[in-house]
Amino acid sequence: MGSQPVYDVIVVGSGAAGGIAAFVLATKGLSVLCLEAGRMIDPGEDFHPHKMPFDWPYRGHGKPGQYGKLPQGMGWKITEWTDHLYTIPQEDPYAVAPGSKFTWTRIRGVGGRTNVWGRSCDRFGPLDFKPKSLQDGWGDDWPVTYDEVAPYYDHVEKLIGVSGLSEGVYNTPCGQNLLPGFHARCGEWLIKHGAEKLGIKVLPLQLAVLSQNYDGRPECHYCGACNNGCDTASRFSSLDVLVPKLKKLKNFTLRTNSVVRTVLLDKDTGKARGVTYIDTHNGQEYEASAKAVVLGASMVESIRILFNSKDRNSPQGLANSSGVLGKYLMEHVAFNDIPGFFPQLAGRPTTNDDGPGEASLYIPRYYYSKDQKKFQRGFRLQFWTGCGEGPGHGASLPGFGSAYKKRIKELYPANVSIGGYGEGLAFASNYVEIDPGGLKDRYGIPQVRFHTTAEYDHAFAIRDYMYDEMERILKASGAEILPYQKVNPSPLGAVTHEAGGARMGDDPKTSVLDAWNRCHDAKNLLVVDAASFVSHPEKHTTLTIMAMAYRAADHLAEELRTGSV
Amino acid sequence: MTDEIIGRRKALKYLSVLAASAAGQEFLAAWLPAAEGGLPAHAPHTTAGQTPELGSTSPFSPKFFSPRQFATVETLTELIIPTDDQPGSKEAQVARFIDFVVFSAAEHQPHLQEEWTEGLALLDKLSREKHGHDFRDLEGSEQESLLTEMSLPENDPKASHPGFAFYRLVKEMTVEGFYTSKIGLKDVLGFQGRTYLSEFQGCTHPEHQA
Numbered sequence: 001m002g003s004q005p006v007y008d009v010i011v012v013g014s015g016a017a018g019g020i021a022a023f024v025l026a027t028k029g030l031s032v033l034c035l036e037a038g039r040m041i042d043p044g045e046d047f048h049p050h051k052m053p054f055d056w057p058y059r060g061h062g063k064p065g066q067y068g069k070l071p072q073g074m075g076w077k078i079t080e081w082t083d084h085l086y087t088i089p090q091e092d093p094y095a096v097a098p099g100s101k102f103t104w105t106r107i108r109g110v111g112g113r114t115n116v117w118g119r120s121c122d123r124f125g126p127l128d129f130k131p132k133s134l135q136d137g138w139g140d141d142w143p144v145t146y147d148e149v150a151p152y153y154d155h156v157e158k159l160i161g162v163s164g165l166s167e168g169v170y171n172t173p174c175g176q177n178l179l180p181g182f183h184a185r186c187g188e189w190l191i192k193h194g195a196e197k198l199g200i201k202v203l204p205l206q207l208a209v210l211s212q213n214y215d216g217r218p219e220c221h222y223c224g225a226c227n228n229g230c231d232t233a234s235r236f237s238s239l240d241v242l243v244p245k246l247k248k249l250k251n252f253t254l255r256t257n258s259v260v261r262t263v264l265l266d267k268d269t270g271k272a273r274g275v276t277y278i279d280t281h282n283g284q285e286y287e288a289s290a291k292a293v294v295l296g297a298s299m300v301e302s303i304r305i306l307f308n309s310k311d312r313n314s315p316q317g318l319a320n321s322s323g324v325l326g327k328y329l330m331e332h333v334a335f336n337d338i339p340g341f342f343p344q345l346a347g348r349p350t351t352n353d354d355g356p357g358e359a360s361l362y363i364p365r366y367y368y369s370k371d372q373k374k375f376q377r378g379f380r381l382q383f384w385t386g387c388g389e390g391p392g393h394g395a396s397l398p399g400f401g402s403a404y405k406k407r408i409k410e411l412y413p414a415n416v417s418i419g420g421y422g423e424g425l426a427f428a429s430n431y432v433e434i435d436p437g438g439l440k441d442r443y444g445i446p447q448v449r450f451h452t453t454a455e456y457d458h459a460f461a462i463r464d465y466m467y468d469e470m471e472r473i474l475k476a477s478g479a480e481i482l483p484y485q486k487v488n489p490s491p492l493g494a495v496t497h498e499a500g501g502a503r504m505g506d507d508p509k510t511s512v513l514d515a516w517n518r519c520h521d522a523k524n525l526l527v528v529d530a531a532s533f534v535s536h537p538e539k540h541t542t543l544t545i546m547a548m549a550y551r552a553a554d555h556l557a558e559e560l561r562t563g564s565v
Numbered sequence: 566m567t568d569e570i571i572g573r574r575k576a577l578k579y580l581s582v583l584a585a586s587a588a589g590q591e592f593l594a595a596w597l598p599a600a601e602g603g604l605p606a607h608a609p610h611t612t613a614g615q616t617p618e619l620g621s622t623s624p625f626s627p628k629f630f631s632p633r634q635f636a637t638v639e640t641l642t643e644l645i646i647p648t649d650d651q652p653g654s655k656e657a658q659v660a661r662f663i664d665f666v667v668f669s670a671a672e673h674q675p676h677l678q679e680e681w682t683e684g685l686a687l688l689d690k691l692s693r694e695k696h697g698h699d700f701r702d703l704e705g706s707e708q709e710s711l712l713t714e715m716s717l718p719e720n721d722p723k724a725s726h727p728g729f730a731f732y733r734l735v736k737e738m739t740v741e742g743f744y745t746s747k748i749g750l751k752d753v754l755g756f757q758g759r760t761y762l763s764e765f766q767g768c769t770h771p772e773h774q775a
Contacts, residue, residue: 050759052747059745064666065673183767189774222762350755355765389756391744398719400645400712400736405653405753412754 007033007253007290008560010275012260012305015112016542017529017549018296019238020156023245024553025294026252030560033288034246035258035277037297038108041085041115041239047229048081053389056080071103073494081228082116085109092442095435095449101491102432102450104300104498110256111239112298113496116227119235119358120540121162121206122380123153123547125171128537136376139426142534143506143515144551146173152547152554160236160546161214163356164206172203172364172539179211182360185353187385187416190342194477195363202361205382206543208236209356217241224354224389235357257281261445262309263293263318263525270313271565272525275305278443292524292556292565296549299329299531300432303501304448306512306527307434317434319502319519319527325512327431328500329452330536331492333379333422333459338470339393340479342385345414353386363420363473365538367465375461377423380538381470385416393417393482416479418470422462424454424536426500430492452492459489497541499533517552524565528552625661629668629678634685637701638663641688644712645739651753659742666738684731691715691728 008030011022018034026032053059058066060080067078068090078086087106094104107113126146127134133141150173157175164181168174181204184192192202209220220234233240246252257280264287266273274289295302303326309318317325363381392415394408435449467486474481492498505511508520513532519525528549530541559565627635642654642663654660670677688711692700696707703711715728716736726732743749750756768774 050761052759053745053750054747058666058669059662059741061741063673064670064677068673183765186768186770186773189768220765222765223760224758350757352757352760352762354758354762355767360767387754387756387758389750389758391740391754395740395744399716401709402647402649405646405649405651409651409754 004287004289005031007031007288009033009292009294009556010035010288010290011294011296012275013037013112013295013297013301013529014110014243014254015107015238015296015298016114016117016545017298018294019111019114019242020159020546020549021294021296021526021528021553022252023159023242024550025557026246026249028554028557028561029251030557031251032253033290034252034254035260035275035288036108036110036254036256037259037280037301038110038112038256040256041109041111043229043231043233043240046085047115047231049223049225049228049231051081051228071494072101072491073103073496074105077105077116077227077496079228081225085115085229093439094447095437095439097449097451100450100452101454102452102498103491103493103496104450105493105496106298109239110243110254111237114237114542115229115239117237117542118496118540119208119226119356121157121160121164121208121543122364122539123173123175124149124537124539124544125173127171128535128539131377131535131537136370138376140503140505140510140534143504143511149544149547149551152551153543155550156543156546160208160241161210161217162206162208162236162543163211164204166204166206169201169203169364169366170368174203174206178206179214181205182207182209182211182356184360185355185386186345186351187342187414188359188361188383190344190479191383191385191416191418191473191477192361194475194479195473197476198472200363200366200473202363205359205362207356207358208543209358210234211356215241220356222352222354222356224357226357258286259443259445260297260305261285261443263295263305265309265311265313265318265522270522272522278445280443283443291560292526294526294528294553294556295531296528299498299501299529300448302527302529302531303432304434304446306502307448308446314521319512319521319525321521322509322512324428324503324510326433326501327428328426328503328534329430329432329450329492329498330424330426330500330533331454331490332424332495332497332536332538333454333462334419334490334495335463336484336487337384337417337419338467338474338484339396339415339417339482340474341393341411341414341482342416342477342479343414344478347410348413350387350413353388359383359385367469375422375458375465376425377462378538379420379422379462379466379469381418381420381466381473383416383418387413388415396482416474416477418474420466420470421495421497421538422459422466423538424492425456425458426503426535427456430500432501450492454489454491454494463489497530497536499530499536499541502527502531503534504532505534516555517548518556526552526556627661627664629664630681630685633701634682635660635664637685637688637699640701640708641712641735642739642742644708645736646743646749652748654739654743657743657746657748659739659746662742662746663738666742680731680734684728684734687728687731 014036129142163179165178166174272293307317365378394411430452439447502512504513639660642659646654715732717724
């Protein structure tokens with residue numbers, strides 16, 4: 001082991017967080033070893049966006065029961081299009097405490113979940129970074145301001161390519177160098193007019209999908225199947241956009257099939273000196289050394305590595321002198337959509353409504369109230385309209401026979417559903433830990449147990465208000481609402497927007513990371529994924545993960561340059 | 566190498582389980598014309614097990630259902646999504662898809678097989694009680710009338726019917742089988758997506774945008 005190189009930085013993970021951090025560090029000339037737990041993914045072999053349901057043996061659903069009982073919110077993700085990409089829970093189980101629910105979506109492979117992500121890219125606003133001091137005195141502020149993060153949003157948007165240029169609205173800033181947004185579908189226009197009658201603004205949706213050729217990548221080809229992987233790299237993924245740039249750099253090394261188990265600390269200085277990892281080909285454990293270690297393995301995996309790195313000096317887990325590691329997990333308040341149809345669109349000729357695989361428009365947060373009797377903060381609304389890959393809401397109507405079939409066909413182009421995300425709150429009682437029952441993963445590494453519930457008072461209250469608002473907007477748009485049931489808020493993780501657990505803060509007693517994503521306890525050890533989040537506004541998470549990772553890596557590079565690490 | 570193996574994991578898992586038994590070999594031979602009774606050379610991207618649609622000339626023999634049961638399943642699917650001025654379950658061979666899925670449920674979801682077997686027996690029992698014959702031997706109007714009775718709780722949450730759960734199972738799998746078939750999804754519904762477009766125009770109707 002004596003001849004092993006000492007890298008400037010080891011980056012753990014190659015997705016949104018690790019990929020961006022590795023890119024920033026390597027393009028600044030630092031030697032970077034990126035360790036990815038999964039395999040290389042080949043878009044030509046692994047992505048099948050243009051296969052139709054009838055091209056698969058089970059029409060895409062898999063053999064009955066093949067994937068086991070999937071946690072809530074995962075059924076649409078793991079299909080015959082994608083089951084070779086995702087980690088299937090029953091094959092690689094995790095523990096959930098009695099009475100708790102957690103939906104943990106994992107992709108072990110280069111690019112991680114950016115291969116199939118939802119692609120929405122809205123910035124957090126000024127109030128979102130300071131919810132306690134600028135909104136309602138509840139929870140905690142981030143140790144950074146919007147103005148401090150804004151330049152990094154600019155960098156990331158330029159790097160990944162984001163469409164949906166907009167003027168922005170209050171507390172919902174929009175980058176000013178974006179590509180144009182996408183054309184709206186018929187139903188989206190109807191919602192826009194309906195919402196505007198109520199004084200509610202509808203804006204272009206920011207998406208990491210190209211509305212024009214950009215950076216050597218072609219404009220979207222509008223097949224709508226981004227969630228199955230893109231064969232033209234027209235949406236951002238770390239695999240398709242960052243890895244090709246990184247591979248050209250001699251100072252960048254990507255090592256796949258390398259599952260990091262622990263971070264190693266130097267006994268004398270207390271600083272990180274490297275990691276141990278397991279080569280999944282042979283099951284052997286190896287060490288790699290570096291001047292700094294950046295964890296971007298995903299919220300859960302980064303926290304798991306820190307817990308599993310416990311030693312005599314830190315029996316509660318590495319970087320956990322505060323005792324808050326694993327705590328304050330968050331997720332959007334999410335639930336079912338309200339289904340409906342537009343009578344004025346019924347019976348029309350069908351159209352290809354795939355577009356960029358998402359809506360072209362959305363409703364940004366408009367509810368700002370100091371009255372916190374019911375719930376805190378706000379929500380965003382989004383809608384899906386038109387002809388989809390299936391019969392739509394008509395199929396849920398009662399009856400059978402020719403009339404039923406004709407009604408499905410009639411309503412098919414008229415389908416609409418509206419849903420949304422509310423701000424999720426951070427509670428210490430929502431936490432993840434190493435399973436006290438001793439569960440280990442397939443490599444013998446202790447696995448996590450979740451202790452989380454989404455069913456808290458605020459979540460029900462904001463849900464009720466959102467249902468009312470969604471109905472009001474549908475009605476104002478001329479839609480007829482179909483019967484639906486009000487359901488409990490979805491489990492944490494169900495939106496794949498899990499965040500927190502190694503939160504940032506100025507006070508080392510109440511937070512794990514400082515304002516530069518450095519562990520208070522070891523300043524050359526960084527966590528740059530969503531584990532760092534302090535709050536969980538209604539906006540999507542990934543753009544902020546990438547902006548914070550960019551910012552942290554930029555700062556680390558400067559520290560390494562000046563020798564202050 | 567390892568990457569290739571992982572990439573084929575799903576297909577290999579599916580094929581190897583079937584190939585392990587004599588019945589499975591026969592099944593594969595029927596469903597994989599190119600395989601000639603063996604395993605296809607390119608597992609991940611073949612349409613292994615794909616439900617044949619039109620053009621299958623050889624007589625079909627169901628793999629899970631008995632011929633009598635299968636005739637009932639055909640009748641049921643054609644009642645749910647009939648052939649009218651547009652093709653229906655008959656043309657899309659929805660009953661064959663259901664037979665394929667229920668057969669394949671043996672490995673991970675055997676209770677689906679029980680639900681079908683017991684459901685079909687219940688259907689005949691209800692049919693004999695009401696009309697004196699097994700379901701498939703009834704007049705079309707009698708079949709429709711019994712199915713309508715079984716469906717009543719869909720319209721009236723206070724109603725109940727012993728055949729309702731089976732009705733829902735038949736309806737859900739028929740709707741799924743039909744609207745995921747080429748005939749159902751593309752020809753009848755008119756789905757045009759999952760393809761390359763040079764541009765996306767969105768709404769082209771001034772009356773919606775005004």
